[in-house]
Amino acid sequence: MSASAAPASQKAKSKPALPHQHPRRTREEHSHEIAQDYVEIIADLIATTGEARVIDVARRLGVTHVTVARTIKRLQREGLVTSLPYRSIFLTASGQKLSEESRRRHETVVDFLKSLGVPKVVAQSDAEGIEHHVSQETLRAFVKHLRQRASA
Amino acid sequence: MSASAAPASQKAKSKPALPHQHPRRTREEHSHEIAQDYVEIIADLIATTGEARVIDVARRLGVTHVTVARTIKRLQREGLVTSLPYRSIFLTASGQKLSEESRRRHETVVDFLKSLGVPKVVAQSDAEGIEHHVSQETLRAFVKHLRQRASA
DNA sequence: TCAGATATGTAGCTTTGGCTACATATTAAT
DNA sequence: ATTAATATGTAGCCAAAGCTACATATCTGA
Numbered sequence: 001m002s003a004s005a006a007p008a009s010q011k012a013k014s015k016p017a018l019p020h021q022h023p024r025r026t027r028e029e030h031s032h033e034i035a036q037d038y039v040e041i042i043a044d045l046i047a048t049t050g051e052a053r054v055i056d057v058a059r060r061l062g063v064t065h066v067t068v069a070r071t072i073k074r075l076q077r078e079g080l081v082t083s084l085p086y087r088s089i090f091l092t093a094s095g096q097k098l099s100e101e102s103r104r105r106h107e108t109v110v111d112f113l114k115s116l117g118v119p120k121v122v123a124q125s126d127a128e129g130i131e132h133h134v135s136q137e138t139l140r141a142f143v144k145h146l147r148q149r150a151s152a
Numbered sequence: 153m154s155a156s157a158a159p160a161s162q163k164a165k166s167k168p169a170l171p172h173q174h175p176r177r178t179r180e181e182h183s184h185e186i187a188q189d190y191v192e193i194i195a196d197l198i199a200t201t202g203e204a205r206v207i208d209v210a211r212r213l214g215v216t217h218v219t220v221a222r223t224i225k226r227l228q229r230e231g232l233v234t235s236l237p238y239r240s241i242f243l244t245a246s247g248q249k250l251s252e253e254s255r256r257r258h259e260t261v262v263d264f265l266k267s268l269g270v271p272k273v274v275a276q277s278d279a280e281g282i283e284h285h286v287s288q289e290t291l292r293a294f295v296k297h298l299r300q301r302a303s304a
Numbered sequence: 305t306c307a308g309a310t311a312t313g314t315a316g317c318t319t320t321g322g323c324t325a326c327a328t329a330t331t332a333a334t
Numbered sequence: 335a336t337t338a339a340t341a342t343g344t345a346g347c348c349a350a351a352g353c354t355a356c357a358t359a360t361c362t363g364a
Contacts, residue, residue, distance in 0.1 A: 027322055055311055067352055116293040129285025138278045141268040179352055
């Protein structure tokens with residue numbers, strides 16, 4: 001066997017230097033997903049309980065307060081939240097914006113899945129993972145589908 | 153302001169000790185997603201070029217060969233692949249199984265998105281992220297939708 | 305008020321998934 | 335058969351996200 005393989009169907013030569021079809025699941029993407037989860041949760045906590053505390057976020061995510069505290073620092077660095085020692089967490093303008101976008105997207109995905117007959121609980125659960133990977137185009141397709149359903 | 157917040161709507165007291173609604177995006181889940189990506193790519197490389205080399209996997213993922221080599225070691229530890237120094241990578245029985253499941257699921261998601269009118273390229277791209285978060289139930293709903301479409 | 309409960313912070317460890325730089329093996333070509 | 339190109343491996347760095355253990359601050363209730 002050669003290092004480059006003797007291509008069967010593909011093309012012919014060794015390394016056609018294919019442009020990597022997808023940079024994809026980079027570390028960065030992942031941490032951005034986490035950022036979205038955080039701002040979504042923070043916004044929700046503020047809306048429903050009046051404020052967002054580290055411990056609440058931790059409970060929601062099922063991680064320890066230490067993890068949350070450290071991540072909050074990162075989000076602060078990135079300008080999404082503000083926080084002071086022993087105080088509750090606030091969203092900056094851009095954090096607000098991101099949380100709203102995320103929430104809207106999240107809801108669309110949930111509604112869409114439910115419209116397919118997926119049980120509510122499952123839809124909510126799946127949406128949390130799916131929402132981060134739905135492009136504008138796909139989201140629009142979801143909305144279109146929902147509208148068709150609605151008008152039918 | 154109290155540490156526990158004065159709940160508005162939620163319930164009442166401070167920390168109702170809500171069971172964390174979702175363990176979710178744990179580190180483990182993430183590395184499992186990566187495992188699936190790897191076995192999918194490895195299976196595809198074997199199918200299309202005859203063998204899977206570290207460098208090919210690296211090109212497909214858009215990462216360096218070092219990252220791939222280390223991850224392959226992990227997958228080997230986990231019993232999904234076998235590999236020997238300077239040799240190509242093989243899937244174990246369970247690696248095979250996982251790759252097939254992943255591929256099937258991937259294809260279903262792509263077909264489903266396309267059936268919604270999402271452009272092929274976008275569907276493929278989105279599917280890569282979405283496929284890891286689609287539960288059995290949701291997948292079944294996708295299939296059902298596809299069948300209805302087909303018979304319509 | 306002050307003591308106990310709860311929340312937050314800090315130190316430090318682990319694994320994972322990125323990377324560069326450099327060494328070595330393998331393959332391919334002359 | 336050597337050499338040059340390519341692939342693989344190793345060492346070691348980084349950041350993120352998880353953890354436990356322990357210290358400190360804040361809040362609440364008696």
